[in-house]
């Protein structure tokens with residue numbers, strides 16, 4: 227069967243895999259191939275046990291796989307046979323050299339650009355899906371055209387705004403799709419090809435186009451604004467605790483102003499995830515690069531408040547539990563960076579667990595999906611850490627429970643039973659404000675939410 231378009235995606239991760247599955251599912255007339263250098267990952271995409279868990283993903287992969295959706299390690303053939311190539315390789319924060327800890331590490335992305343140049347025999351449209359510093363498209367174009375072999379490459383920016391746990395919903399019905407292109411006739415023609423692909427299932431008014439630099443920058447800025455909301459409310463949570471105010475009441479009052487809006491105002495132990503910190507630091511680095519010190523400092527403050535919130539959580543625990551955590555068993559309810567995922571990247575729980583170990587506490591971790599990742603995250607930490615799937619078993623004999631992830635199951639546990647099995651006095655530190663604090667207090671716990679007065683029996 228011949229297909230209308232041959233689409234390739236390089237990088238079978240959290241973004242590449244689900245996005246391509248959605249395109250293939252919605253557009254049976256296109257052939258979509260996803261390649262990756264990691265054969266194990268590709269084998270998983272071809273198996274019944276997909277490498278990532280996302281509600282609804284399995285259904286769409288199964289519906290399209292083998293028909294017009296293919297997962298493969300054949301990068302060279304993939305490049306040769308496709309007219310449109312999405313680049314969705316990882317761009318983690320650099321850990322070495324100039325910009326270490328701040329700038330994006332572009333080595334995988336650079337290597338991919340060179341591979342595309344090497345194996346291409348015909349004109350291609352290249353779509354940046356990875357989150358990249360502004361002006362990366364220009365670098366991509368320079369690498370691609372440096373071979374001077376008569377092949378034309380048009381580079382587009384098409385950042386992905388999906389969030390983990392809701393990836394399929396976000397792909398199916400996005401708030402917007404953003405496509406940035408150069409404003410040349412070729413750039414605009416390439417842009418229209420991508421618009422046409424998304425138009426198969428997304429209303430045209432939701433597909434917005436812009437110049438390529440605005441598009442690259444918008445992704446960083448969108449994440450910076452979202453994270454800023456969390457840091458804003460978290461900074462106020464510290465004040466609420468001192469002023470006997472309730473951060474949820476404040477957030478409700480503020481969020482009902484339609485200009486502010488009520489989303490992303492849940493105070494917490496801190497935000498995590500693979501994007502927020504990385505993208506803000508990337509933005510900060512860019513600002514410094516352009517000598518915009520005040521702008522860089524302003525955005526860096528979002529990360530600083532997040533670090534402060536995590537440290538504040540630990541210091542509160544220490545202070546409230548009579549200034550010593552040594553030898554006390556502390557149970558972390560949840561380790562994932564948010565609920566409905568096993569992902570633990572940048573999870574505040576990693577920081578909290580490490581700090582508890584520094585205080586010589588004995589840590590017990592429970593999580594319905596993230597225990598394997600938790601073990602990897604903490605493998606180099608010398609200290610007493612146990613991993614227990616069942617929350618009742620995990621909390622038995624502990625002096626405190628600290629809620630790290632907003633898993634719905636935690637609100638429904640039998641806390642009377644848990645209280646009976648714990649060491650006394652028993653403490654709960656609710657880092658996500660998901661529990662019924664008054665009820666817990668009545669059971670006998672000393673309860674410390676985020677941004678609300680504590681409820682104590684002494």
Ligand code: UDX
Pocket residue numbers: 386387388389390391449452456489490491492493494495496497498499500501502563564565
């Ligand atoms: C985010 C963006 O939402 C998405 O658009 C972008 O493409 C990638 O980064 P993700 O990292 O999957 O997505 O998670 P998100 O749901 O945004 O949550 C990030 C962190 O903020 C989590 O740790 C979450 O628990 C925390 N959070 C979120 C809060 O602490 N309070 C809130 O009100 C909302």
